[in-house]
Amino acid sequence: MTTATPSAIPMARSWHDDDDLRAVEAVLVSGVLTGGPVVEAFEAGVARFLGAEQAVAVNSGTAALELALRASGVGPGDEVIVPTFTYIASAAAVAAVGATPVLVDIRPDQPTVDPAAVDAAVGPRTVAVIAVHLYGHPAETGSIAAVATRRGILVIDDAAQAFGAVDAGRMVGSTGTACLSFHASKHLSTGEGGMVVTDDAAFADRLRRGRDHGTVGAYLHASLGSNHRLSATSAAIGTVQVGRQQAWLARRRAVAAQLGAGLPQVAIPPRAGAEPSWMSFPLRIGPRRDMVLDALRHGGIDARSYYPRTLHEQPGLEGVARRMPAPVAARAARELLCLPCHPHLSDEDVERVIGVVASAVASG
Ligand SMILES: Cc1ncc(COP(=O)(O)O)c(C=O)c1O
Structure with a gap:
């Protein structure tokens, strides 16, 4: 078989x-x-x-x-x-x-x-x-x-x-x-x-x-x-x-709604008054973020950490940028991951993504 x-x-x-x-x-x-x-x-x-x-x-x-x-x-x-x-x-x-x-x-x-x-x-x-x-x-x-x-x-x-x-x-x-x-x-x-x-x-x-x-x-x-x-x-x-954007934006929003409903504990709800266009769907996972990313990749799902380091930590900006305190961003770089949220995902694709995240989060 x-x-x-x-x-x-x-x-x-x-x-x-x-x-x-x-x-x-x-x-x-x-x-x-x-x-x-x-x-x-x-x-x-x-x-x-x-x-x-x-x-x-x-x-x-x-x-x-x-x-x-x-x-x-x-x-x-x-x-x-x-x-x-x-x-x-x-x-x-x-x-x-x-x-x-x-x-x-x-x-x-x-x-x-x-x-x-x-x-x-x-x-x-x-x-x-x-x-x-x-x-x-x-x-x-x-x-x-x-x-x-x-x-x-x-x-x-x-x-x-x-x-x-x-x-x-x-x-x-x-x-x-x-x-x-x-x-x-x-x-x-x-x-x-x-x-x-x-x-x-x-x-x-x-x-x-x-x-x-x-x-x-x-x-x-x-x-x-x-x-x-x-x-x-x-x-x-x-x-x-x-010419395709109106339909694609509607589909992105539908995918985001499905992801949000399936992953309420880790989704980042939009601010009141904001209607995101969902280039990707961010989750706040916490310290086990990399473990969840590995599980997604293992399941054939191309999730990413956008971004694994803040610009404070970019060597190319050393001596170029002035840095203000940014503890919230430093934490986000450790704890957030982004799921695919594009118009070419089927409802079944989205359910698969939800299933992998939910079981990885539960097993952590
Ligand atoms: C937030 C942000 N600004 C600027 C850019 C630069 O765009 P481009 O790659 O087309 O130069 C990107 C590209 O990913 C981006 O994500």
Whole structure:
């Protein structure tokens, strides 16, 4: 007798079909492989979806952050507050423009930045805060905006993991400035890619110049920048993917509801007023986190520790960042794990995930 091995459940799935193929083919046949109407159509599609006024496509989420900082005038001598519990790009972009990342703690009940910690970290050189919406959980946008207004600093949303997240009835990116990633692991995948969405037309013009070596005319460069242009083939895939987001977000939310109902002791409930877009589903396991991760992997389930160390502990930021106390984040790095929560999971997949977590937690 043979026992069927359960199929692997990936953390994310970049999903494409004939529509994507036809869109890429049309670009190849057109001969316009960068810039042009296909990139503009993608920008318009994302702006429409998020309720943003302006959108500027670039070639990664990291580039989006870097450009948004540069176009805001952030540079050497400035400090930018960043939660220490995030992907390295949130702080690396600050360092890339010559400013100093100031690493602060997260909330005890959420994986997102603590507005009180932001307030406490503001110093004479602070010019901005990067609000990271981790796992698709919106950071506390209202309180962060209140601190920022009172302290006279800018807010830039790092929505790389949060396409379609809603806080207090507003889609992240519909106001202010937000940076998106279209990496293969994200909600909307073009392989690599990113975008800055903003409600400020003059700022969007600076971003457009910034993504293209400060170009203001034929071989005329008003400022120094870099090449952050998105290819038209990626943009063509992106436009097809935008059309799927509504249905996929609904499915992500249904998967999250099923996971939350099945794992009530370890799930992290969203803050009141927040509607996460669930890039992944975080659990607070406690000291046995690595044992539960091993059980999931053994069961063919690609769960992850996002992130096993805070930015305080990243060697690459040694001597680069200013570190504020962050005991809550340090604990989260030891105790949290993330489950897959994407639209390509069946109800049976989700039950399997719940079963493995529940029995690992019970056996610990
Ligand atoms: C929170 C966060 N910010 C920024 C980025 C950077 O995006 P990209 O990988 O497209 O450069 C990522 C990517 O994973 C991310 O998770």
